[in-house]
Amino acid sequence: MTHSRRSVLAAGATGTLALTAGCLDFVLGNGPLQFNSDRAAPTDGALEETGYQKQKVREKDLDRTINLPGGIERDVSASIWASAYTKEVEYAGQKRDGAAFAAVSIPGMKVAGRSVNPIDDLSNKKLLERFMSQIETDQGAIRDIKHESTFKLGILGDGRTVDTFVGKSEVEGQTIDIEIKLTSFDHEGDLLVLLGLYPKMLTEESANVEVLMESVEHPVEG
Template identity: 30%
Template sequence: MTEESPGRSRRSVLAAGATAATVGLAGCAGLAGDLSFESGSATVTAQARSEAGYQEAGVTAIPFSRQVSLGPIRRTVEVTNLLAEYDRSVGLDSGGLTDGLGIPTDARAAVFAAFTTPAVDIFGRTLNPVANLSTDELANLIQQHYGGFRNLATDAELSGTLLGQSTGVTRYTAEADLLTTAVVSTDVPIYLYVGTPVRAGEDFVLTVAAHPRAAGPREGTMRTLLEGVEHAAGSA
């Protein structure tokens, strides 16, 4: 979890695992010519953002390129994923919730992200492995690729609706670093929410969210944001 840090933005924790999952696209190696895939977008509606008290923090294209080989044959696979990020102030200034944590009372420490990645359908096969990853596997990938949080443990299995489909969401506990322009806080207890990927047209959409545990469980807020995600297909 980060805040206003150009070197280590929020997308480090929210997208690292999902982007890393696309390494399985090496299965495309037997095809002729280089391959390029670009995802559509998954964003949260203005109404859902307003109800949850979140604001848009940015929509970012995340390119991924890998050269794969099968014997003497080499191919380049290029995938462009899209990450939409949202955040809000968690209002931890009452009741001594931030005592000893060093968290600014106005820190936008609650984050939600919708990550879109191409399914990569070729000859009737879906080659993007994200569809087969469990929430535990996705959470572990995030932890492995981002050094800013640790001590991940499953807390609860939740359910919600994403793009009209019922989906599972696993809530984890962890400790994270919160970085701002004014302060660096370490070992901040957080909840991390990782959603099961959902197929949307030519893409898979998955969601990740996090907020300090001091704010209490926010299942209703997470479901509001989840249900507010809408998908737009990419260009052909």
Template identity: 30%
Template sequence: MTTRRSVLVVAAAGMATTSGCLGFAAGTAPLEAEADEATVADGALAETGYEVSRSERTTRTYTVTIASQSREIEASNYVSEYRKLLSVGSLEEEYLGTFSVTSAPRTELFGRTFHPFADLSDRRLAADLQSEYAGFEAVEPVGTDPVRVLGERRETHVYGAEAERGGESIEVTIHVLSVGHDGDQLVGVGVHPASLSGEKQRILSLFEGIEHD
């Protein structure tokens, strides 16, 4: 059974009449959930110089615990990633600027809300939800930045870190934002070389250009 917004699971005595829900209740099949698309507006891309790297659906299966029992949810997420050629030191014209926005379905069970990124740290989100950097070291929080996303004032969490590209270690700034919107969880991640301070405002403009269908 596929659910887009929420699922009501009633007590075992008369739990459900569909095979999908019965499989989930019995622990023999995952519950399927699908998120709406999340992208960045064309105007924000033109303003910042970022281009589309990929825009596609991905699937992530995760485990939840309900009444001391483990069950699986198969989430169909939508990820849009953008990148920009930048130069730092000996690295010339490399895709060092990256931004991604991922939409994941929020599933409600017994008054609780679940989504596949709920238990992941900002560092893990930054590593998992972009493909230009293989990983980050020496990650340290440095503050927050205000942004207006989908009509509401939000704050991105900002981190300093080290990353390796082309055999060279560079300092980067990471911006992470995770918010609920219209039944989905939206996670935005922006990364740019710390020495290119002008990219900070461009990354914030990409956050403010997020669209959620």
């Protein structure tokens, strides 16, 4: 064996030992297992085309305790990216932030071959309920949300299933229909959730949300 080959093997062994040590700390309860996601977001060009403005971009830590075989409890920490955008639209006689879009990225969390991602088994309706909190608009709470249709959209190099929901909200004492589009899928080791909402009467916003979805990049560079 040459000296260079010994060096390569030694470097590989060091990396393996470092990884093993990290997992061992987790198994022994000496520290949490950390998962990190990469941010997803629509392109600047799509935002300019559709008239949406950045509202909030943040990275949030999710900490939870999982049960391992043998009744062992261990801590898991995950970083989640949420990028939210809004658009001022005119309806009910006023201009307000009435349309919104969000891109959320959650790391694929697997321990001992099983997922510990808290939303892996959620239906799209449950996902919708979970991630509505990522968007802040002037239209208040949305209730009576029902599924309306399903279609395919090309996002990040593949055809993704998008679900359309319709709910109701109160604006200036008037009940209006709110349309919501949502898709979720795995990409580059993360679970992405893309969501757009707008007054159903503003049909052009349906197309705008699809433009934003189709433009999404992941991971976002810079």
